[in-house]
Amino acid sequence: xxxxxxxxxxxxxxxxxxxxxxxxxxxxxxxxxxxxxxxxxxxxxxxxxxxxxxxxxxxxxxxxxxxxxxxxxxxxxxxxxxxxxxxxxxxxxxxxxxxxxxxxxxxxxxxxxxxxxxxxxxxxxxxxxxxxxxxxxxxxxxxxxxxxxxxxxxxxxxxxxxxxxxxxxxxxxxxxxxxxxxxxxxxxxxxxxxxxxxxxxxxxxxxxxxxxxxxxxxxxxxxxxxxxxxxxxx
Amino acid sequence: xxxxxxxxxxxxxxxxxxxxxxxxxxxxxxxxxxxxxxxxxxxxxxxxxxxxxxxxxxxxxxxxxxxxxxxxxxxxxxxxxxxxxxxxxxxxxxxxxxxxxxxxxxxxxxxxxxxxxxxxxxxxxxxxxxxxxxxxxxxxxxxxxxxxxxxxxxxxxxxxxxxxxxxxxxxxxxxxxxxxxxxxxxxxxxxxxxxxxxxxxxxxxxxxxxxxxxxxxxxxxxxxxxxxxxxxxxxx
Numbered sequence: 466x467x468x469x470x471x472x473x474x475x476x477x478x479x480x481x482x483x484x485x486x487x488x489x490x491x492x493x494x495x496x497x498x499x500x501x502x503x504x505x506x507x508x509x510x511x512x513x514x515x516x517x518x519x520x521x522x523x524x525x526x527x528x529x530x531x532x533x534x535x536x537x538x539x540x541x542x543x544x545x546x547x548x549x550x551x552x553x554x555x556x557x558x559x560x561x562x563x564x565x566x567x568x569x570x571x572x573x574x575x576x577x578x579x580x581x582x583x584x585x586x587x588x589x590x591x592x593x594x595x596x597x598x599x600x601x602x603x604x605x606x607x608x609x610x611x612x613x614x615x616x617x618x619x620x621x622x623x624x625x626x627x628x629x630x631x632x633x634x635x636x637x638x639x640x641x642x643x644x645x646x647x648x649x650x651x652x653x654x655x656x657x658x659x660x661x662x663x664x665x666x667x668x669x670x671x672x673x674x675x676x677x678x679x680x681x682x683x684x685x686x687x688x689x690x691x692x693x694x695x696x697x698x699x
Numbered sequence: 700x701x702x703x704x705x706x707x708x709x710x711x712x713x714x715x716x717x718x719x720x721x722x723x724x725x726x727x728x729x730x731x732x733x734x735x736x737x738x739x740x741x742x743x744x745x746x747x748x749x750x751x752x753x754x755x756x757x758x759x760x761x762x763x764x765x766x767x768x769x770x771x772x773x774x775x776x777x778x779x780x781x782x783x784x785x786x787x788x789x790x791x792x793x794x795x796x797x798x799x800x801x802x803x804x805x806x807x808x809x810x811x812x813x814x815x816x817x818x819x820x821x822x823x824x825x826x827x828x829x830x831x832x833x834x835x836x837x838x839x840x841x842x843x844x845x846x847x848x849x850x851x852x853x854x855x856x857x858x859x860x861x862x863x864x865x866x867x868x869x870x871x872x873x874x875x876x877x878x879x880x881x882x883x884x885x886x887x888x889x890x891x892x893x894x895x896x897x898x899x900x901x902x903x904x905x906x907x908x909x910x911x912x913x914x915x916x917x918x919x920x921x922x923x924x925x926x927x928x929x930x931x932x933x934x935x
Binding site for chain 1: 756759760761762763764765767768771772775870871872873874876877884888891895896897898901902904905908909912913
């Protein structure tokens with residue numbers, strides 16, 4: 466246990482001497498995929514609640530497909546599937562992009578969490594009470610102003626508990642990155658396991674690191690909730 | 700276009716493995732969840748402590764890490780255990796080989812048992828206390844109270860959570876191909892590598908999952924209708 470820690474603590478936390486690995490890589494994956502997912506979800510959630518089927522149907526299809534299939538399958542499709550397609554292989558920029566495990570991982574994670582986040586935000590937007598909308602319209606707000614000032618801020622607050630859950634689940638999902646040779650915590654732990662054949666120690670250390678990150682995230686979200694959902698507290 | 704290149708049977712048996720694995724894991728985690736929820740709601744302090752530690756740790760650690768941890772460690776522990784038994788016996792009669800399927804069921808059941816514990820705990824608490832008191836006043840034994848009053852009503856509150864967990868388990872079985880189980884993902888990968896049509900076969904695997912989740916969603920809606928008989932919803 467001690468010698469594994471001595472040999473691998475640097476790689477587990479930030480770098481193996483060649484590049485970013487371990488905890489730093491996991492957090493980078495988490496932040497980037499959640500940022501992509503958030504930016505994707507906000508406009509899509511508005512479209513998801515549109516009355517026109519041409520607008521909501523594609524968004525529904527997107528969330529249906531990405532929420533109905535395992536993330537591992539999506540990652541496999543993007544990482545090993547797309548690169549095997551002929552036209553991708555022969556288009557230089559595409560081939561460059563899809564050759565990198567990190568690019569494929571972030572793309573699939575972003576699309577996946579984007580689908581879940583879209584549904585969370587769409588649900589929150591749908592719950593907007595009609596009184597707030599009526600009041601906004603009575604003040605002479607345009608649709609854009611209404612969304613920007615009334616609907617979106619209130620919906621994001623309502624979505625906070627569910628969204629924090631999604632971020633924790635995304636942290637757990639980043640472990641899949643190691644199947645695309647991205648050196649996250651689990652990849653380092655797996656390397657340590659291959660070198661030492663001590664599965665309980667190696668994966669146990671990784672589990673403890675993930676546990677600490679989960680608790681930190683939960684703590685941060687609790688504080689955010691206390692600040693932004695203060696009006697709901699008893 | 701839709702040419703499985705002779706890999707149809709493998710894909711089908713992979714799909715059957717996926718379904719078997721998820722159903723068995725569901726059963727295991729369902730039972731663990733019921734036990735865990737009763738431990739969490741029991742009056743005994745140590746029981747509550749153990750259940751809380753279990754759900755907190757399991758839900759804080761990614762399922763893939765737990766899966767690798769349990770899968771590789773379990774075999775070593777079992778080997779140590781059989782070595783120990785053999786050393787007592789003096790011969791080599793004991794051996795506990797562990798195949799990926801069994802350890803997949805054990806691991807998934809153990810992990811999602813923690814999620815079910817939380818689901819059932821919330822559902823048990825949602826049943827009004829007066830109902831249980833009324834049942835006791837009618838002279839029902841604790842077992843009868845559970846079977847006739849608590850469980851049927853608890854299911855009503857637990858069903859959305861159960862459905863959610865089921866979908867998560869179904870999708871988590873894809874991870875078990877990483878520890879060597881030949882499920883539908885593994886079959887699709889093998890077929891893709893052999894025919895150089897990875898994209899197509901992975902799409903087929905994804906479609907299988909999509910069909911499974913959609914069908915189970917439909918079943919869930921039916922179940923919810925059954926268990927919410929007699930509940931009036933607010934008309935909006």
